[in-house]
Amino acid sequence: MPNTRLFIAPLLVAILSACSTYVPPASKPTATLIMYMENETPTPRMRIGKAVAFDDSECGTPRTNHVISSAISMDDVDELPRKQIAAEQEFTFAMGASHVLWGGNSGCSVTATFTPKANQTYDARLYTRGNSQRCEMIIVDQDNHEVPSTRPEYSCMPGFNGINKNGRGWYQAVRVVVVPLIK
Template identity: 85%
Template sequence: MPYTRLFIAPLLLAVLSACSTYVPPPSKPTATLVMYMENATPTPRMRIGRAVAFEDQECGAPRTSHVINSAISMEDVDEIPRKQIAAEQEFTFAIEASHVLWGGNSGCSVTATFTPKAGQTYDARMYTRGNSQRCEMIIVDQDNHEVPSTRPAYSCLPGMNGINKNGQGWYKAISVSVTIVR
């Protein structure tokens, strides 16, 4: 009998059915966060990117994560749509890029905390290296100056293999066989 191999996007369901959407506190000062992902290993692949806010630097309780925004693309450089975030207080978030590859999926995420100033615009730039084996993120202000931030040892966003060190990638071989009966 003929069969077809399927390769499943690992976090597509997570992106579509993730936790609640992030909304800054009402009547509080806000800043703008623009998020970019750049892949240094250009090959045709689908990329799922998402940014998630957390209650605190310890990643909060399981129900305190909120999706800031997400994007699906095949480009080497992607922008996740900009978002208003809380200002004048610590803001903890993670950016993750997952790649759908032939035979498996890979990804990497970075978590950081910084204190945005009201009315300012910040860029969070994530760079993926070595076919998702590692990634790094810098946060810059609207004058392109790097903003001080702290990073926990482990990312708040787990990969398909569980919790990873901040900026350390993961890979998971996936294949599903489907038998078509005629």
């Protein structure tokens, strides 16, 4: 059986790079966002973590998004590079994890909106559970206190099979056909 990861990984890299990179507004106050992911999904599976900012709490109008950070890894615990984000205004973002499996791909994402304070540091922690069937995100301040946030019913970050409920996983089967060589 051929290694299906060889077929799927380039597609995932293309998806990760399809959006523009997030840059906070110039000469406006900023805060620091640290993004942490913990995956309960069994290894060995290729994991892709991604954080995306949206123009507003309705996922942008029209639907616009900007990649804050992304990583391809096989670790159970990952930390995406820390980033500067806009402060003193609502900030909407989604964190998601995708997993490349032998029979398909799975993933889960959560979208949240909160108002970061200038010059503060925040941790966004995404916990993926049950083979990507569900996930949750907790946002804490630099004193490790949970930060109030709002969550829409559906995540702004689509999976391979479209838009999913916030914190609810998705699965998309991948069919690989092996054709024997004729001599």
